[in-house]
Amino acid sequence: MYCKDDDRRGTYEQTSFDFLGYTFRPRRAKNRHGKLFVSFLPGVSPKAAKSIRATIRSWRLGATRNxxxxEDLAKFVNPFVRGWVNYYGRFYQSALTPVLRALERSLVYWVRRKFKRLRDHQRRAAHWLGQVARREPNLFVLWxxxxxxxxxQ
Known part of the structure; x- marks a missing residue:
C-alpha cells in the first residue's frame, strides 16, 4: 500500500484503501497558511455512500409519506442524518455533501407530490423548499x- 501525497510522488497500482466506512486516498487539503497541498486523508467510502443513498431511497419519501x-419528515430523518454527519463528516466533510444531496432531491420530490401546483415544476419545488430552509434553518440537520x-427570491 502506497500512501501518495505531496511528499511521496511515486506511482503505484494501489494508492487507496477502505477501512471502517472511510476511503483513505490522496485528497486536497490546506496548510495553516492557507496553501493547498495533497495529503493522504480519509473520506466517506463509495460503498458507504451507496448504502446511505439506498437507505434514503428505501424511505420512499414522495411515494408513501406525502x-x-x-416537520414530521424532519423528525423521522434527522436522527439518521445526524449520525451520518457525526461519523462520516468527521473527516473531509465535503466528500459527504454529494451523498446528502440525494436526501435533498428526495425532499424536492416530496414537495412535488405534496403540492399539486408544484407537481410539474421541479425548480419551483426546490425554490419553495429553499425558502422554508431560509425561514427555518434548523428544521433539518443537513440544512x-x-x-x-x-x-x-
Whole structure:
C-alpha cells in the first residue's frame, strides 16, 4: 500500500484503501497558511455512500409519506442524518455533501407530490423548499450543516 501525497510522488497500482466506512486516498487539503497541498486523508467510502443513498431511497419519501407534514419528515430523518454527519463528516466533510444531496432531491420530490401546483415544476419545488430552509434553518440537520436547496427570491 502506497500512501501518495505531496511528499511521496511515486506511482503505484494501489494508492487507496477502505477501512471502517472511510476511503483513505490522496485528497486536497490546506496548510495553516492557507496553501493547498495533497495529503493522504480519509473520506466517506463509495460503498458507504451507496448504502446511505439506498437507505434514503428505501424511505420512499414522495411515494408513501406525502400525507405527512414537513416537520414530521424532519423528525423521522434527522436522527439518521445526524449520525451520518457525526461519523462520516468527521473527516473531509465535503466528500459527504454529494451523498446528502440525494436526501435533498428526495425532499424536492416530496414537495412535488405534496403540492399539486408544484407537481410539474421541479425548480419551483426546490425554490419553495429553499425558502422554508431560509425561514427555518434548523428544521433539518443537513440544512444546519450548510446543505440547502436553492433559496429562490
Amino acid at each position: 400525507n405527512q407534514r414537513l 444546519s450543516h450548510g446543505i440547502r436547496p436553492a433559496t429562490g
